[in-house]
Amino acid sequence: xxxxxxxxxxxxxxxQEGTTTQLTDKLVAEELDLLIDNSELxxxxxxxxxxxxxxIILAVPKSFPINEELTQYQLTAEDIRAGRHSQAEFPVLxxxxxxxxxxxxxKEENSIYKRSMKMCSRQNYSPNIIMKxxxxxxxxxxxxxxxxxxxxxxxxxxxxPYEVPLCFYKMNExxxxxxxxxxxxxxxxxxxxxxxxIRVAVGDEAFQKVREQREKENQEKKGSDKKGINNAKRxxxx
Numbered sequence: 001x002x003x004x005x006x007x008x009x010x011x012x013x014x015x016q017e018g019t020t021t022q023l024t025d026k027l028v029a030e031e032l033d034l035l036i037d038n039s040e041l042x043x044x045x046x047x048x049x050x051x052x053x054x055x056i057i058l059a060v061p062k063s064f065p066i067n068e069e070l071t072q073y074q075l076t077a078e079d080i081r082a083g084r085h086s087q088a089e090f091p092v093l094x095x096x097x098x099x100x101x102x103x104x105x106x107k108e109e110n111s112i113y114k115r116s117m118k119m120c121s122r123q124n125y126s127p128n129i130i131m132k133x134x135x136x137x138x139x140x141x142x143x144x145x146x147x148x149x150x151x152x153x154x155x156x157x158x159x160x161p162y163e164v165p166l167c168f169y170k171m172n173e174x175x176x177x178x179x180x181x182x183x184x185x186x187x188x189x190x191x192x193x194x195x196x197x198i199r200v201a202v203g204d205e206a207f208q209k210v211r212e213q214r215e216k217e218n219q220e221k222k223g224s225d226k227k228g229i230n231n232a233k234r235x236x237x238x
Contacts, residue, residue: 004200011193017135019109027185033194036201038153038178039111049182049202049210052155056115056176057085058093058169059140060149066101067167073097075168080157085170093169095125102148103127104139112136115175116151122172153178186214 001013016023016032020039026032028045036051057080060067067074073093075085084090105127106113120127130148133139139150144164157168170176182201184194199207 004197007200008193008196013197017137019107019134020111021109024183027183030185030188033184033188033191034197035183036180037183038180041181041183045186046183047186047210047214049184049198049206051180051182051202054153054155054178054180055086055173056112056119056151056171056178057154057157058149058171059143059152059166060098060101060169061143061146062165062167063146064101064149066098070097070167070169073169075170077157077160077163077166077168080154080168085154085168088173090170092172095120095123095127098125098127098149100128102130104131104133104142104148104150105129106136106139107132107134110136111178112151112153115178119151119172119175122175 001015004011005013016026018026020037023032023035023037024041027035038054041048057075070093073091075090079085105116108114116127131139131142133142136152136156140152140156142148143150143152143166146165151171182198184190184198195207
């Protein structure tokens with residue numbers, strides 16, 4: 001977004017946060033032009049552009065004594081930025097080692113909640129959940145203040161311009177990896193500003209590939225509709 005704002009300072013971006021359900025409802029109602037989300041939405045209703053890959057990691061306040069028992073699994077913010085948590089050889093933290101550590105989980109409708117609970121369930125671990133804020137950023141800020149441990153996307157750390165008093169831990173790759181997409185409602189008029197934003201976000205090649213696929217689908221649909229009309233006329237004449 002910073003690159004887009006730098007290129008087009010005259011265009012104002014109105015950024016809104018919310019759950020996937022809240023934001024997709026706004027996208028359908030055309031109250032939003034574009035949506036960035038890690039959910040797999042129905043391609044029939046949306047144009048989908050691959051944006052990035054993110055990994056869920058665990059953030060634990062540095063002040064928690066449990067960190068002293070987990071040094072072999074520990075990562076720093078610099079490690080996250082260097083991508084060490086994505087290396088196959090780096091060990092995954094067994095969640096039962098956290099014992100009764102207090103946890104902050106986001107609300108149930110958030111995909112990170114669902115994935116985090118699956119991670120715990122697969123290891124027969126029952127997290128000691130003490131709070132459930134609405135947003136991941138809120139949970140992250142609380143963790144930074146020493147309230148509890150929380151699951152976060154690694155992008156929060158990669159793009160953070162300051163250090164936070166947290167230790168980080170790698171999670172199971174199967175559930176930790178999420179793909180982030182940029183969505184536009186199908187049949188909504190694509191303004192020049194929207195097009196440029198998508199191009200900056202995903203690249204010209206990825207943008208063009210989706211648009212060409214969309215045009216191909218439209219042509220096939222027109223051909224199918226025309227064939228249906230001709231068949232209907234033929235039956236009428238007979």
